[in-house]
Amino acid sequence: MQMNNAVQLLEQIGLEAIEENIYRGKSHSIGGRRVFGGQVLAQALEAATLTVSEDRYAHSMHGYFILPGDVNNPIIYNVDRIRDGGSFTTRRVVAIQHGRAYFNMSASFQIKEDGFEHQIDMPNVPPPEALRNGSMLMKEYEDRLPDYLKKNLALPRPIEFRPVEMPYFVNPSKGRPFRHVWLRVKGKMSDRAADHRTLLAYASDYNLLETSLRPHGTTWTEVIAASLDHAIWFHRDFRIDDWLLYALDSPSASNARGFTRGNLFDRNGKLVASVVQEGLIRERRK
Numbered sequence: 001m002q003m004n005n006a007v008q009l010l011e012q013i014g015l016e017a018i019e020e021n022i023y024r025g026k027s028h029s030i031g032g033r034r035v036f037g038g039q040v041l042a043q044a045l046e047a048a049t050l051t052v053s054e055d056r057y058a059h060s061m062h063g064y065f066i067l068p069g070d071v072n073n074p075i076i077y078n079v080d081r082i083r084d085g086g087s088f089t090t091r092r093v094v095a096i097q098h099g100r101a102y103f104n105m106s107a108s109f110q111i112k113e114d115g116f117e118h119q120i121d122m123p124n125v126p127p128p129e130a131l132r133n134g135s136m137l138m139k140e141y142e143d144r145l146p147d148y149l150k151k152n153l154a155l156p157r158p159i160e161f162r163p164v165e166m167p168y169f170v171n172p173s174k175g176r177p178f179r180h181v182w183l184r185v186k187g188k189m190s191d192r193a194a195d196h197r198t199l200l201a202y203a204s205d206y207n208l209l210e211t212s213l214r215p216h217g218t219t220w221t222e223v224i225a226a227s228l229d230h231a232i233w234f235h236r237d238f239r240i241d242d243w244l245l246y247a248l249d250s251p252s253a254s255n256a257r258g259f260t261r262g263n264l265f266d267r268n269g270k271l272v273a274s275v276v277q278e279g280l281i282r283e284r285r286k
Helices: 006-012 037-049 134-144 147-153 193-203 208-216
Strands: 015-019 022-025 056-065 075-084 088-097 100-111 159-163 178-185 223-234 244-254 257-266 271-283
Touching: 006 193, 015 037, 022 037, 037 056, 037 075, 037 088, 037 100, 037 193, 037 223, 056 193, 134 159, 178 193, 178 208, 193 223, 208 223, 208 244, 208 257, 208 271
Parallel strands: none
Antiparallel strands: 015 022, 022 075, 056 100, 056 223, 075 088, 088 100, 159 178, 178 244, 223 271, 244 257, 257 271
8 A cells, every 4th residue: 555645644554453452553664674663653652542541642652673573464562551540641562473572662641731831942944845855856866876765765655854954865975963854744634633643653763863874974775774762752732744843863873873862843843742762773794
């Protein structure tokens, strides 16, 4: 199934209930041989959400990728209802393929409450209308791209990205470990807040590891890369069918791991979510 918009993406990552607290999800590829990490993050969050009352919203999730996922087989999500408190609800989700756990996640949900408010400022960058998306950049620079990359970039995607800085396939030279990317899902979504959180979890796995490669002037063909762990904090309500700015930085890389952070702002400068990920970036042997 080709995913061209938010409705198709939600359908693809939707879950089938096969027993109490047990769900089955489809696998899909975004061009690689392994299940995309964002898919697992989104499905695990959705599995946890299905066991929580509608007055509670996910405010944080922390996941570990244990094994690579098989795109040719479904994934079973087993939810452990750890605690239902007065204000907070805690869930643990284990994703299983071929009888083995290959991803686990803890998620916390909270009722809406009033409290103190502050946030950092959104970076001063050009608006998305002034920037080109990946398809535009590919057409402009396709004469310098290898065939495998052109094929991957040509795949239909339900999320549109508009990078502020030139992406690695245009400029693989060494640079500072900072990136800014506008993103949104294509098409109009319902007002269900949980769907917007689910799709943000999906989209959040893009662009992180690439940021940790920037200081080294290397590209994906020169490394073995994989997400190791991933955490998201949802600060405020948002719509992912409108533009969000993903402000990324990579404070450190060491021991074949890249550490990356990201803050997501809406068009009005409101900080809506924060992401942290550590990933494998092992240099390929010549």
